Amino acid sequence: MYKRLFTALILLCFFVSHSCAIDVSAKSAILYEPETKTVLFEKDSKTERPIASTTKIMTALVALQHADLSETVTVPRAVVGTEGTSMYLKENEKLSVSDLLYGLLLRSGNDAASALAYHIGKGDTGRFTEMMNRTARDIGMKNSCFKNPSGLPEEGHFSTAYDMALLASRALENPLFSEIVATKEKTVAGRLLSNHNKMLRLYEGANGVKTGFTKAAGRCLVSSAERNGMTLVAVTLSAPDDWDDHTEMLDYGFDNFALKKYSSENIELPELPVAGGTLDAVSVNVCGELTFLTEKSKENGVKTEIILPRFVYAPVTSGDVVGEIRYVLNGENLGSLSVVSCDTVTEYKSKSFIRKILDFFGRK
16 A cells, blocks of 8 residues: 655644733743744744843754764863853863763753864864854744854854744754753763753753853743643743743643644545546545644634545546545634545556446446
């Protein structure tokens, strides 16, 4: 049985403004569901602000894209004693890219950020920041600019809560990044590194991603959590009570929304008659998977509609779309899955073709 497979993903990019439902201390905040690209809550999410060490999410992503994890990095004198948080690298010390990524994301080492930038930029950190900004454009971060790999204050270095949600969502697609930011504690190159992200210990299902703080940026936090097959990303910029802000936003998302997936499972379809073909009928199947976000209070109201013709005319090729399954909520079409033919049927070519058609309709 051959069939043309594809994935149908409905992007319910509705904007849900629940400013009355959530009260956060942050100047900018967002709660985002990555699979359907849905904003569940926002507060001033597209205002450009300094982002402190949450910058290192981008640094890690670029490193993962452009370096082999086993590559050896020799620490240059220029990065030793870098201002701010540090993993206390020593001149000429040799570490792997993987080691530095743990120092970058757990300990928030500014020296680790600089070492990665020097190594990948071949001695030119400016070349590395160009990679950061190019990656930002590829992701769709329209209101962001990176000037350094660590997030230390620098004029023109900024992003938005919305853009940081896009960045975190992309970075979490990388298995190693996800593994590192979910790690609470690890010994690397003789150093015991503890993750600064307290959400990993405070919140059920928390699995990342990065903290940040400078006087200019205030407390910044990007977090993620997964429950019941749904991942949510929360971002706060300049948030005095960031842990509470993220707990409130994530609780709101998990308490009120569910990610629904529909596929061919549990859908049985009859054979579809064929007119004028060498076979009288073809078997059909549902193709792909449909994903959408719905409010929990409404999820049981989703109805399934099977849209199929009474018959199809030959020729029919395996994989041809012959109908659809629609998913409807309160009269609104949430999306659909294609119904495809599982068989190939050639046209009945003979002098009695008309008789074949008449015979077909005579069976009805």
